Amino acid sequence: MKKTKILFNRVKIKDKTFPYVLKRRRGSRSVKLSVYADGRFVVTAPRWYPIYIIQKFIEEKSEWIFEKLKNFDFEIIARQSADKKDDYQKLKETARTLVKCKLEFFNRHYNFRYNRVAIRSQRSCWGSCSQKKNLNFNYRIIHLEEELQNYLIVHELCHLQELNHGDDFWQLVSQTTPNYKKLKKQLRTVKFL
Numbered sequence: 091m092k093k094t095k096i097l098f099n100r101v102k103i104k105d106k107t108f109p110y111v112l113k114r115r116r117g118s119r120s121v122k123l124s125v126y127a128d129g130r131f132v133v134t135a136p137r138w139y140p141i142y143i144i145q146k147f148i149e150e151k152s153e154w155i156f157e158k159l160k161n162f163d164f165e166i167i168a169r170q171s172a173d174k175k176d177d178y179q180k181l182k183e184t185a186r187t188l189v190k191c192k193l194e195f196f197n198r199h200y201n202f203r204y205n206r207v208a209i210r211s212q213r214s215c216w217g218s219c220s221q222k223k224n225l226n227f228n229y230r231i232i233h234l235e236e237e238l239q240n241y242l243i244v245h246e247l248c249h250l251q252e253l254n255h256g257d258d259f260w261q262l263v264s265q266t267t268p269n270y271k272k273l274k275k276q277l278r279t280v281k282f283l
Protein backbone atom coordinates (compact mmCIF):
# COMPACT_ATOMS: atom_id res chain seq x y z
CA MET A 91 0.00 0.00 0.00
CA LYS A 92 1.19 3.52 -0.77
CA LYS A 93 2.17 5.69 2.14
CA THR A 94 0.45 8.80 0.88
CA LYS A 95 -2.89 9.21 -0.83
CA ILE A 96 -3.34 12.46 -2.72
CA LEU A 97 -6.74 14.01 -3.36
CA PHE A 98 -7.71 17.22 -5.11
CA ASN A 99 -10.27 19.14 -3.17
CA ARG A 100 -11.92 22.53 -2.98
CA VAL A 101 -13.05 24.73 -0.17
CA LYS A 102 -15.35 27.73 -0.32
CA ILE A 103 -14.45 30.69 1.85
CA LYS A 104 -16.46 33.92 1.60
CA ASP A 105 -17.87 33.04 -1.82
CA LYS A 106 -14.47 32.26 -3.28
CA THR A 107 -13.45 28.72 -4.13
CA PHE A 108 -9.92 27.62 -3.33
CA PRO A 109 -8.46 24.42 -4.71
CA TYR A 110 -6.22 22.47 -2.40
CA VAL A 111 -4.30 19.24 -2.34
CA LEU A 112 -5.15 16.85 0.45
CA LYS A 113 -2.38 14.46 1.36
CA ARG A 114 -3.44 11.55 3.52
CA ARG A 115 -0.32 10.17 5.08
CA ARG A 116 -0.04 6.98 7.02
CA GLY A 117 2.69 8.22 9.35
CA SER A 118 1.43 11.71 10.17
CA ARG A 119 -0.18 12.48 13.50
CA SER A 120 -1.96 15.77 13.04
CA VAL A 121 -3.40 18.05 10.41
CA LYS A 122 -0.93 20.44 8.81
CA LEU A 123 -1.80 23.27 6.54
CA SER A 124 0.61 25.01 4.17
CA VAL A 125 0.06 27.86 1.78
CA TYR A 126 2.93 28.61 -0.59
CA ALA A 127 3.92 31.84 -2.28
CA ASP A 128 2.86 30.50 -5.66
CA GLY A 129 -0.68 29.85 -4.43
CA ARG A 130 -0.37 26.16 -3.73
CA PHE A 131 -2.46 25.15 -0.78
CA VAL A 132 -1.66 21.79 0.78
CA VAL A 133 -3.30 20.01 3.68
CA THR A 134 -1.58 17.01 5.20
CA ALA A 135 -3.56 14.73 7.48
CA PRO A 136 -3.26 11.30 8.99
CA ARG A 137 -4.69 8.58 6.84
CA TRP A 138 -7.35 7.59 9.37
CA TYR A 139 -8.73 11.08 10.14
CA PRO A 140 -12.39 11.46 9.21
CA ILE A 141 -12.89 14.13 6.54
CA TYR A 142 -15.16 16.27 8.77
CA ILE A 143 -12.31 16.82 11.23
CA ILE A 144 -10.10 18.01 8.40
CA GLN A 145 -12.85 20.28 7.13
CA LYS A 146 -13.36 21.71 10.60
CA PHE A 147 -9.65 22.39 10.85
CA ILE A 148 -9.67 24.23 7.52
CA GLU A 149 -12.73 26.19 8.63
CA GLU A 150 -10.97 27.32 11.77
CA LYS A 151 -8.10 28.67 9.68
CA SER A 152 -10.31 30.03 6.93
CA GLU A 153 -9.60 33.68 7.71
CA TRP A 154 -5.86 33.09 7.44
CA ILE A 155 -6.22 31.05 4.24
CA PHE A 156 -8.41 33.70 2.70
CA GLU A 157 -5.91 36.46 3.46
CA LYS A 158 -3.09 34.47 1.89
CA LEU A 159 -4.93 33.38 -1.22
CA LYS A 160 -7.53 36.04 -1.95
CA ASN A 161 -5.41 37.73 -4.63
CA PHE A 162 -4.62 34.59 -6.58
CA ASP A 163 -6.28 33.89 -9.86
CA PHE A 164 -6.64 30.13 -9.85
CA GLU A 165 -7.64 30.05 -13.48
CA ILE A 166 -4.24 31.47 -14.36
CA ILE A 167 -2.59 28.89 -12.14
CA ALA A 168 -4.50 26.09 -13.87
CA ARG A 169 -3.37 27.44 -17.23
CA GLN A 170 0.22 27.61 -16.05
CA SER A 171 0.17 23.97 -15.06
CA ALA A 172 -1.24 23.14 -18.49
CA ASP A 173 1.76 25.02 -19.93
CA LYS A 174 4.02 22.84 -17.85
CA LYS A 175 2.49 19.74 -19.39
CA ASP A 176 3.18 21.36 -22.72
CA ASP A 177 6.75 21.94 -21.67
CA TYR A 178 7.15 18.21 -21.16
CA GLN A 179 5.57 17.30 -24.50
CA LYS A 180 7.76 19.79 -26.32
CA LEU A 181 11.02 19.01 -24.60
CA LYS A 182 10.76 15.26 -24.10
CA GLU A 183 12.35 14.33 -27.41
CA THR A 184 15.11 16.91 -27.11
CA ALA A 185 15.82 15.55 -23.65
CA ARG A 186 15.89 12.00 -25.00
CA THR A 187 18.45 12.91 -27.66
CA LEU A 188 20.62 14.71 -25.14
CA VAL A 189 20.45 11.88 -22.61
CA LYS A 190 21.26 9.20 -25.18
CA CYS A 191 24.19 11.16 -26.55
CA LYS A 192 25.66 11.72 -23.14
CA LEU A 193 25.05 8.13 -22.05
CA GLU A 194 26.96 6.90 -25.07
CA PHE A 195 29.75 9.37 -24.45
CA PHE A 196 30.30 8.46 -20.80
CA ASN A 197 29.72 4.79 -21.39
CA ARG A 198 32.76 4.72 -23.66
CA HIS A 199 34.62 4.90 -20.39
CA TYR A 200 32.45 2.56 -18.31
CA ASN A 201 31.27 0.07 -20.87
CA PHE A 202 28.18 -1.00 -18.92
CA ARG A 203 25.14 -2.65 -20.44
CA TYR A 204 21.76 -0.96 -20.15
CA ASN A 205 18.34 -1.60 -21.64
CA ARG A 206 15.57 0.93 -21.96
CA VAL A 207 16.07 4.68 -21.55
CA ALA A 208 12.92 6.52 -20.51
CA ILE A 209 12.28 10.24 -20.20
CA ARG A 210 9.74 11.16 -17.56
CA SER A 211 8.25 14.19 -15.93
CA GLN A 212 8.53 13.77 -12.20
CA ARG A 213 8.54 16.32 -9.45
CA SER A 214 10.78 14.59 -7.02
CA CYS A 215 13.45 12.75 -8.90
CA TRP A 216 16.13 13.55 -11.50
CA GLY A 217 16.85 10.03 -12.53
CA SER A 218 16.84 6.40 -11.54
CA CYS A 219 18.20 3.04 -12.50
CA SER A 220 16.24 -0.16 -12.08
CA GLN A 221 17.45 -3.65 -11.30
CA LYS A 222 16.50 -4.59 -14.84
CA LYS A 223 19.07 -2.05 -16.03
CA ASN A 224 16.53 0.42 -17.31
CA LEU A 225 17.46 4.07 -16.96
CA ASN A 226 15.01 6.88 -16.30
CA PHE A 227 15.68 10.58 -16.54
CA ASN A 228 13.63 13.61 -15.77
CA TYR A 229 13.11 15.71 -18.91
CA ARG A 230 14.02 18.78 -16.82
CA ILE A 231 17.61 17.68 -17.21
CA ILE A 232 17.71 19.97 -20.22
CA HIS A 233 17.08 22.96 -17.98
CA LEU A 234 20.25 22.22 -16.03
CA GLU A 235 23.71 23.52 -16.73
CA GLU A 236 25.91 21.09 -18.57
CA GLU A 237 28.13 20.05 -15.69
CA LEU A 238 25.07 18.96 -13.72
CA GLN A 239 23.64 17.14 -16.72
CA ASN A 240 26.86 15.17 -17.03
CA TYR A 241 26.89 14.38 -13.34
CA LEU A 242 23.33 13.03 -13.51
CA ILE A 243 24.15 10.84 -16.47
CA VAL A 244 27.27 9.46 -14.81
CA HIS A 245 25.42 8.93 -11.53
CA GLU A 246 22.74 6.75 -13.11
CA LEU A 247 25.25 4.97 -15.33
CA CYS A 248 27.27 3.95 -12.28
CA HIS A 249 24.14 2.51 -10.66
CA LEU A 250 24.22 -0.13 -13.39
CA GLN A 251 27.21 -1.50 -11.55
CA GLU A 252 26.53 -0.42 -7.96
CA LEU A 253 22.88 -0.04 -6.99
CA ASN A 254 23.59 1.64 -3.66
CA HIS A 255 25.53 4.78 -2.77
CA GLY A 256 28.46 3.05 -1.13
CA ASP A 257 32.16 3.89 -1.47
CA ASP A 258 32.49 1.69 -4.55
CA PHE A 259 29.73 3.64 -6.22
CA TRP A 260 31.36 7.03 -5.60
CA GLN A 261 34.69 5.66 -6.66
CA LEU A 262 33.15 4.79 -10.03
CA VAL A 263 31.53 8.21 -10.34
CA SER A 264 34.81 9.96 -9.54
CA GLN A 265 36.56 8.23 -12.44
CA THR A 266 34.87 10.59 -14.88
CA THR A 267 33.58 13.25 -12.49
CA PRO A 268 36.24 14.05 -9.88
CA ASN A 269 34.28 17.06 -8.57
CA TYR A 270 31.11 15.04 -8.02
CA LYS A 271 30.76 16.14 -4.38
CA LYS A 272 30.34 19.75 -5.37
CA LEU A 273 27.88 18.86 -8.14
CA LYS A 274 25.87 16.58 -5.89
CA LYS A 275 25.44 19.43 -3.43
CA GLN A 276 24.62 21.88 -6.18
CA LEU A 277 21.94 19.62 -7.65
CA ARG A 278 20.21 19.41 -4.30
CA THR A 279 19.60 23.15 -4.39
CA VAL A 280 17.86 23.07 -7.79
CA LYS A 281 14.11 23.26 -7.32
CA PHE A 282 11.60 21.38 -9.44
CA LEU A 283 9.11 23.69 -11.08
Ligand SMILES: [Zn+2]
Nearest residue numbers: 245246249255
Ligand atom coordinates in the same frame (compact mmCIF):
# COMPACT_ATOMS: atom_id res chain seq x y z
ZN1 LIG B 1 21.73 7.39 -6.88
